[in-house]
Amino acid sequence: MLFRGTLVRLWAWYFLLLVFILACFNVIVYFSLSQALNARVTADLQAKVRDTVSQLIANPNGTLTAYGPAADPSLADTFVFVIQTNKNGDPTVVENSPQLNGLEQLPSQLPIQAAKQGTRTQSTVTISQDQFAVLTEPIKDKQGNVIGVIQAAKPVGTVAATLANLEGQLALATGVALLLGAIVALLMANKSLHPVRRAFVRQREFVADASHELRTPLTLIKTNAEAWLRRTPHSAAGFYARHILEEVDQLSSLVSDLTTLALADARQLRLRPEPVELSQALRELIAHTAPLVEERSLRLESRLEPVTIEADPTRLRQLLLILLDNALAHTPVGGEVGLATHRVGGRARIVVEDTGSGIEAGDLPHVFERFYRADKARTREHGGTGLGLAIAKGIVEAHRGSIEVRSEPGRGTQVTVSLPSLPATAAAAVPVSTPAPAAAEG
Structure with missing residues (x-):
């Protein structure tokens, strides 16, 4: 499938966006409900405190008297303590709710001390393994003096249960949404790539057709130029004929490269795989390039271990x-x-390294792009079409392999190819072919 990697990345971005939206939605829903439930608890406690205080009588001697129970049936699960303080500061329970079964005071002393100083507080305490929200307020006389403390407590287990239930429902809904979202994201990503695929296919077809159509006129030009050169080898016409032949060879190489790339893009690069011994293949290439190595006073070091792979000899x-x-x-x-x-x-590893000028870090991600040339290390003065590494990558991938380039400016470049190798026993049992000659492309 064309653009498989791009499709996966695009799908991943769509899916991550969905995850982010669902996470934000879940957080907003959870905390909104939590705040609403806690606000309801606080409102009930405040109502209970108001009702209870309205039924208290402040006696002239500074004591409190309760003259009736709270009448609001909706607050039946809200417990209350009314505590008065005598001159010595000792607390005395004036009233408590019958639901407390004789409990003399709530286990929340710090809020009581704060209330004696005129401060209202709300906290959470545990009574008989149950959680309660406790509102503690001072009771003041007409002169504003604190003459007692009131505590109202309401169980919050239902709040926790409601939030736990919500968590389960949100988790289930999120799982279903993510499953459906993943499918929808894949469809959206696939649809988004349709125009790109169509454009790419058209470009590939154009390149293949143009390459095919150019072969015939280039062959005719080359034939005529060679005939012209044979007739007038030392004249000005012969000089121009030689230049024409050089340019025709360059164009023919470019056409061949483009054809190879078009086939590789279409996953139609025809291979005739058979066992090939890599060290032997490289020794033949070393012999082939020996004149160039000697001409440029280069040193060619080889460390060739016998490794057999199954590959197309010509493409290899x-x-x-x-x-x-x-x-x-x-x-x-x-x-x-x-x-x-x-x-x-x-795997069989092929490593080719040089001590050249190297490639800048910013250029490395692009070295396999067509016609790409790094400013310093890959200039047109070296010749070639600028398609060599792109073709190399296509050939490697057609053989189910991988290729990578490592380089540092001023320290040279290393290219590593990894290809599936044949087991040693299997390699010894079959005849090994040596690669057929093919023109270098780069």
Whole structure:
């Protein structure tokens, strides 16, 4: 499937956005209900305090007398203590709710002390393993003196139960929403990529068609230029014919590269896999490039372990030529190029490194892009079409492998290819082919 990685990333962003929205919704709903329930508890406590205080009589001697029970039936689960303080500061219970079964005072002394100083407080206490919200207020006479304290308590177990039930419902609803959302996000991401896929397919078809149509005229131009050069090899016409042939070869290489990329993009790169011994293939390439290495006074170091893979010999040679050609082209005179093959688990590793100028960190993510050239390390003075690494990546992926580039400016570049290898026993049991010659592309 085209753009599989882009589809996954786009789906992930849609899904993460859904998760964020649901999380915000759940938090808002939970805390809104929690605040509403707690506000209701506080309102009930305040109503109970008002009702109880309205039924108290402040005697001239500073004592309190209760003359009737609270009449509001909706506050039946709200308990109350009325405590008066004598001249010595000792508390005396004036009234308590019958639901408290003779409990002399609530286990909440700090609020009582604060209320004696004229401060109202609300807290949560535990009575017989049950949670209660407790509102503590001072009782004042007409002169504003504190003559007692009133405490109203209301169980909050129903609040906790309601919030726990809400948590369960929100968790269930969120799970269902995420499942449906994941499906919808996938459909949306897939639909969003439809125009991109269509444009990409059209571009690929155009490149393939243009490459095919260019082959014939380029062949005719090359044939005529060669004939012209044979007739007048030393004249001005022969000079121009040679230049024409050079440009035709460059264009033919570009057309071939574009055709390979179009096939790789369409997952239609035809492979004829068979066992290939990597060290032998690289030794042949080393011999092939020996004149260039000698001409530029380069050192070519090789550490080749016998590793056999199943690959298309022609495409493998094309891949190795691209990597070796790039390393040689970007290594200065007197520099060093290294080649290595080894087995890591069930994979064959091919490492090509050079001591060239290296690639800037900002350019590394783009080295496999078509026609991309880093400013310092990949300039047109080295020739090539700028498609070499893009083709190399296509060939590697067609063989179910991976390729990566590591580089530091001034310290050279290392390219590592990982391909599935054949087990040693299987490799020894089958005849091994050597890659057929192919032109380097880069």
